[in-house]
Amino acid sequence: MIVNRKPLTFWERLYLPAIVGGFKVTLKHAYATLFQGKVVTMEYPEQKWAVPPDYRGAPYLVKDQEGNTKCVSCQLCEFVCPPKAIRITPPGPTGKQADRTNAEKMPAEFEINMLRCIYCGFCQEVCPEEAIFLQKDYSLVGSSREEMIYNKEKLLALGGVSPGIQKWKLKLEEAKAQESFPVKL
Amino acid sequence: MDWNFIIFSVVKIAVVIGVVQGMVSYTVLAERKISAWIQDRTGPNRTTPPFVKDIPVIGPFLIRLGVFQPLADGLKFMFKEDFTPAGVRKIYFFLAPAIAVIPAMLTVAVIPFGSTLGAQKMVIADLNVGILYTFGIVSLGVYGIVLAGYAANSKFPFLGGIRSSAQMISYEISMGLSVIPVLLIVGNLNLGEIIRWQATNGWLIIYAPVAFIIFLVASFAETNRLPFDLPEAETELVGGYHTEYGSMKFALFFLGEYSNMVASAGMMVTLFFGGWTLPFWGLDHAAGTLASGIAHILIFLLKMGVFIVLFIWVRWMFPRFRYDQLMDLGWRRFLPLALVNILVTAIILWMRA
Numbered sequence: 026m027i028v029n030r031k032p033l034t035f036w037e038r039l040y041l042p043a044i045v046g047g048f049k050v051t052l053k054h055a056y057a058t059l060f061q062g063k064v065v066t067m068e069y070p071e072q073k074w075a076v077p078p079d080y081r082g083a084p085y086l087v088k089d090q091e092g093n094t095k096c097v098s099c100q101l102c103e104f105v106c107p108p109k110a111i112r113i114t115p116p117g118p119t120g121k122q123a124d125r126t127n128a129e130k131m132p133a134e135f136e137i138n139m140l141r142c143i144y145c146g147f148c149q150e151v152c153p154e155e156a157i158f159l160q161k162d163y164s165l166v167g168s169s170r171e172e173m174i175y176n177k178e179k180l181l182a183l184g185g186v187s188p189g190i191q192k193w194k195l196k197l198e199e200a201k202a203q204e205s206f207p208v209k210l
Numbered sequence: 211m212d213w214n215f216i217i218f219s220v221v222k223i224a225v226v227i228g229v230v231q232g233m234v235s236y237t238v239l240a241e242r243k244i245s246a247w248i249q250d251r252t253g254p255n256r257t258t259p260p261f262v263k264d265i266p267v268i269g270p271f272l273i274r275l276g277v278f279q280p281l282a283d284g285l286k287f288m289f290k291e292d293f294t295p296a297g298v299r300k301i302y303f304f305l306a307p308a309i310a311v312i313p314a315m316l317t318v319a320v321i322p323f324g325s326t327l328g329a330q331k332m333v334i335a336d337l338n339v340g341i342l343y344t345f346g347i348v349s350l351g352v353y354g355i356v357l358a359g360y361a362a363n364s365k366f367p368f369l370g371g372i373r374s375s376a377q378m379i380s381y382e383i384s385m386g387l388s389v390i391p392v393l394l395i396v397g398n399l400n401l402g403e404i405i406r407w408q409a410t411n412g413w414l415i416i417y418a419p420v421a422f423i424i425f426l427v428a429s430f431a432e433t434n435r436l437p438f439d440l441p442e443a444e445t446e447l448v449g450g451y452h453t454e455y456g457s458m459k460f461a462l463f464f465l466g467e468y469s470n471m472v473a474s475a476g477m478m479v480t481l482f483f484g485g486w487t488l489p490f491w492g493l494d495h496a497a498g499t500l501a502s503g504i505a506h507i508l509i510f511l512l513k514m515g516v517f518i519v520l521f522i523w524v525r526w527m528f529p530r531f532r533y534d535q536l537m538d539l540g541w542r543r544f545l546p547l548a549l550v551n552i553l554v555t556a557i558i559l560w561m562r563a
Contacts, residue, residue, distance in 0.1 A: 047527035055247040065250045 076161040081144045083162040084137060085184030086177065087155075089194075093125035095156035095187065098132040102148035102157055110141035111148060127197050135177040139165050155187060222334050223319075230318055233518075234468040235280035241522045243276060248526045254279040290457035295362075298454060302361035307455070307462035310354025314469035316347045321476040322402045324486050324507035327500065332486075332507060333402060340401035341393065344477060345386050348432060351470060352378040355434075355451045358463070362454035370450035373440045373533065377431055380540040381438075385428035387548035391418045391555035392481055405485035409495060415482045420551045422482045424544050429474040431540070434467060435521055437528040438536060475517035479510065486510040 057063040089095050103111045114134035123131040148157050167173040246253030254276035262269045320340040324332030337343050352375055359371015393399060395417050396407045408414055415422050431438040442450025452463045479485060486506040
């Protein structure tokens with residue numbers, strides 16, 4: 026494609042129209058910013074942006090509606106985690122029992138290194154218990170590396186209660202229903 | 211030995227250097243603020259020294275205005291690691307920032323920033339060849355930049371240095387020639403005399419507007435400001451001649467650039483806008499009292515401020531000239547224009563004589 030460039034007229038070659046135009050545009054913007062408050066920037070710590078509903082923030086452990094730990098220490102998330110940010114310490118054969126019925130065990134310790142986490146969401150996807158969710162926190166701060174490794178208590182406290190389904194409650198009701206034969210579901 | 215003279219000169223030098231440095235740091239702030247306003251932003255508004263926040267109304271306003279930002283900037287530059295890259299030419303690398311700053315500061319020496327304060331003339335050196343001195347010193351400024359480009363031993367600074375030398379030399383000719391009509395009209399090279407002439411006959415912008423326009427454009431080029439900031443074109447040359455510099459050495463280049471700006475604003479005020487005079491309220495003759503002496507200094511600073519704001523404003527308004535356009539403008543437009551301007555002024559003066 027050939028673009029015909031028109032030679033500049035004498036008036037244009039003086040640069041004067043461009044100079045006047047430049048002053049006009051910049052003055053308009055400066056006036057709008059100074060006196061009408063039309064600022065495109067957001068003053069971050071005071072104002073915060075609305076986090077979209079499908080945002081993938083920091084992963085936290087959640088509790089179910091009865092306040093029990095949902096995680097059953099299956100270690101699938103630990104296995105799937107690409108940067109190996111998750112470390113789960115299982116309770117072992119003599120360890121503590123799960124604090125809810127119908128769960129075999131719960132993690133003795135559950136750590137996520139937030140410096141390693143890449144917010145990919147694999148842990149949330151792989152979790153059979155719906156115990157870990159990527160939530161809306163995007164600004165995690167700490168003054169040391171150790172501080173950025175979040176332990177179970179911290180993750181549970183930050184995670185809150187899951188609004189999701191209670192899988193094991195349903196299973197329990199199903200099992201109870203099975204005790205009286207024929208099955209009525 | 212005239213001890214009186216020495217003591218007063220030292221005091222004046224100290225005060226002027228202090229004021230110029232202060233102006234430089236606040237020009238940087240003005241640059242950031244004005245650019246922000248033009249680009250629909252807020253600009254620096256966070257720097258909060260202790261206790262200032264507790265001052266009612268004024269404190270938060272000053273913080274909002276970013277008044278303490280230059281202090282923070284300066285402190286940051288001071289405490290940064292002074293890193294010297296491997297492969298630089300050491301001596302020149304250390305020398306270049308100094309050579310960039312010193313001429314910029316020296317230029318201010320001959321500019322009369324006020325009439326008199328008591329018995330003292332408000333000028334550091336009342337030279338008879340003030341303008342010649344200025345041009346001589348200003349042309350030294352290019353060495354700092356060229357040397358920085360050479361010493362860094364890296365291609366982008368080198369290109370910046372080359373561009374700078376070509377640009378500054380070509381615009382210096384137009385700049386020098388543009389002032390000649392002023393000298394023809396006034397008939398004196400002393401900057402103080404030029405101001406006194408303007409006080410009686412009116413500002414020289416009325417007599418030599420073309421000369422002023424050439425001088426203005428040339429000083430944009432001389433101070434490496436946009437639209438002529440080719441030596442430090444960030445988009446083309448990373449950072450230009452100071453790419454390899456950091457911490458205080460980088461700050462010195464910044465200081466040099468902005469003091470150049472302050473100095474050329476001062477020169478423009480002196481040559482074309484009547485220096486410290488104002489044509490009304492009896493402020494156009496040398497001060498008799500202390501109050502009017504201070505008023506003259508404030509007038510001068512105010513006029514300089516207007517030009518500094520113009521410099522800043524223009525930076526955020528125009529795209530950069532291409533290298534060949536810049537040379538074309540310098541050699542084929544402004545040089546002939548300046549020569550014709552001299553000729554016309556000379557003819558008019560000859561006919562009136």
